[in-house]
Amino acid sequence: MAEQNDEGGLFHKLMHGLAGSIFPNEQTYRQIDLSDTRGVSIRIENLNKFFGEKHVLKDVSLEIHAGETFAIIGPSGTGKSVLLRHIVKLVRPDSGEIYIDNNPIFGGSGGKSSLDYRYSMVFQSSALFNSLSVGENVGLWLREKRVCKESRIREMIREKLAMVGLEGTENLKTSELSGGMKKRVAIARSLAMNPDLILYDEPTAELDPVTTDELANTILDLKKSTKNTTVIVTHDLNFALYIADRIAMMHGGTIVDVGTPAEMKASENPIIKGFIYTTTKGIKG
Numbered sequence: 081m082a083e084q085n086d087e088g089g090l091f092h093k094l095m096h097g098l099a100g101s102i103f104p105n106e107q108t109y110r111q112i113d114l115s116d117t118r119g120v121s122i123r124i125e126n127l128n129k130f131f132g133e134k135h136v137l138k139d140v141s142l143e144i145h146a147g148e149t150f151a152i153i154g155p156s157g158t159g160k161s162v163l164l165r166h167i168v169k170l171v172r173p174d175s176g177e178i179y180i181d182n183n184p185i186f187g188g189s190g191g192k193s194s195l196d197y198r199y200s201m202v203f204q205s206s207a208l209f210n211s212l213s214v215g216e217n218v219g220l221w222l223r224e225k226r227v228c229k230e231s232r233i234r235e236m237i238r239e240k241l242a243m244v245g246l247e248g249t250e251n252l253k254t255s256e257l258s259g260g261m262k263k264r265v266a267i268a269r270s271l272a273m274n275p276d277l278i279l280y281d282e283p284t285a286e287l288d289p290v291t292t293d294e295l296a297n298t299i300l301d302l303k304k305s306t307k308n309t310t311v312i313v314t315h316d317l318n319f320a321l322y323i324a325d326r327i328a329m330m331h332g333g334t335i336v337d338v339g340t341p342a343e344m345k346a347s348e349n350p351i352i353k354g355f356i357y358t359t360t361k362g363i364k365g
């Protein structure tokens with residue numbers, strides 16, 4: 081499992097199915113203007129990570145622009161999730177740095193180390209609390225941080241559920257939902273904090289093709305109504321081609337290439353061509 085991070089504890093973050101936020105101190109929570117969301121830029125420089133003898137990330141460098149929907153694709157076990165977890169400081173690199181809006185998050189030299197941006201992560205499992213209703217799950221972070229009055233929290237829960245096409249579901253039991261609905265509730269919960277950065281780890285895992293399409297359209301709709309930066313790790317090539325502004329292909333712990341969906345489809349790189357061929361079973365289109 082991922083390591084303890086230095087921003088308040090891994091358990092606390094995972095408990096909510098989202099990564100929370102990086103603020104210099106707890107007081108800042110009470111001064112948050114939740115209507116003020118921006119997209120953040122991410123610059124990953126020469127990141128290396130070893131697990132024992134295993135060199136999982138090999139000098140990874142990557143730039144993700146503010147407001148972009150960026151997909152990281154590649155076969156299983158190539159380091160996609162490990163890279164994603166570095167971006168939210170669930171894992172520390174052995175060397176290298178990640179800059180968010182030009183601030184080094186691991187405290188390298190040349191910038192402020194304390195940041196004030198909100199990020200949330202939608203985990204593969206959705207990580208909802210079955211004992212809570214849909215609305216209670218969505219409102220968890222807002223209530224815990226007491227960022228606004230209860231009446232506004234209820235309003236925000238309704239707004240976020242509407243954004244993912246689940247209006248009127250706040251009183252449903254979470255345990256009664258389908259996999260696709262759970263995923264959308266998990267997204268609504270992540271949206272509750274109006275994140276500047278939202279990360280998805282294998283969002284289409286365990287979803288059937290119809291539900292995957294619905295999820296893709298939900299994410300595309302969110303792109304129109306939010307300014308945040310979105311990073312998606314997936315091995316679902318078609319999903320990435322459909323929703324991403326740009327895509328990075330990972331293979332064996334390195335970034336093979338980065339480009340728009342059209343550029344990736346037209347790539348002559350044998351690793352990318354091979355991945356497209358195997359995931360589409362050779363079907364052209």
Ligand SMILES: Nc1ncnc2c1ncn2[C@@H]1O[C@H](COP(=O)(O)OP(=O)(O)OP(=O)(O)O)[C@@H](O)[C@H]1O
Binds near residue numbers: 083156162
């Ligand atoms: N905490 C850890 N301790 C030891 N090894 C790990 C840890 N986390 C990941 N790994 C290893 O790092 C490699 C990359 O894992 P990662 O989960 O990033 O792959 P992935 O590309 O996301 O693929 P998948 O979609 O199958 O998860 C794998 O070999 C995995 O076993």
